[in-house]
Amino acid sequence: MSAMKTILVNCESETSSLFQSIAEEFSNVKINGIFESTNQAINYVKSQEVDLAVISSGISGEGIALGRQLQQIKPEILLIFMVESETNIAELLKLRAVAYLLRPYTAEDMLYAVKSADLQYRLRNKRIFAKTFGHFDLFVDGRPIIFKSAKAKELLALLIDRQGGVVDSDQIISTLWEGRPKDEATQSLCSKLCKTLYEELKGYGIEDLLIVSRGHRSVNMELFRCDLYEMLEGKEEAAMSYYGEYMKDYEWAEYRNYSLSKYV
16 A cells, blocks of 8 residues: 655644654555645646645644645545644534644644544555454444344354355354254355355455355455454554454354453
């Protein structure tokens, strides 16, 4: 994934220095320009690719007007505002800013804002996100998939739990229908469930998430983000979202939940 191309506009030297020092902690954030005037920023955004704009917005509201203009030029641009007072907060909310920092803000405030922008950028560039901490849910473009079949959703949860490993029909049956015989009727039920999951994913245009080969199923890990995977990779922000619950609707997930405690 390419770095998040960032510009700073009308920011005091202290603010610019603080943002740059925090941005250095993120390999995914690259500062491409620092501008003292709105016209410079507008001309730059018109001609260059920009993913994030950090704007110092005075009480005059010029920064908010700039945010509107940048969104007109590039509707997907992310915005962070530094504001003097809460006077224009309602306008900022309309712009759907990633974050706004009210003076005097701290390094922790800035870090939170950069993390929020980084998360939204990653979500935007990898459309699918699997949330396993707490209840299991799958998101596409930030919106949750509403599964018609709860069992199909559970099958997907199982495949994601296996982290790309293949799962055969016997494993699916023993996990999702514990205690049922692995006879022809149950095998048929399992086959129908796999087809149901495929059709549900296809309805959202993400059927490539599912890999099927000679009765074995797995997920294509390159197509989605997952809080579990990121936590296992040692990413602190993922670990911070874990509160001791993992796929809490499924009994078979209890063992994994127990093993995750060492990462906290």
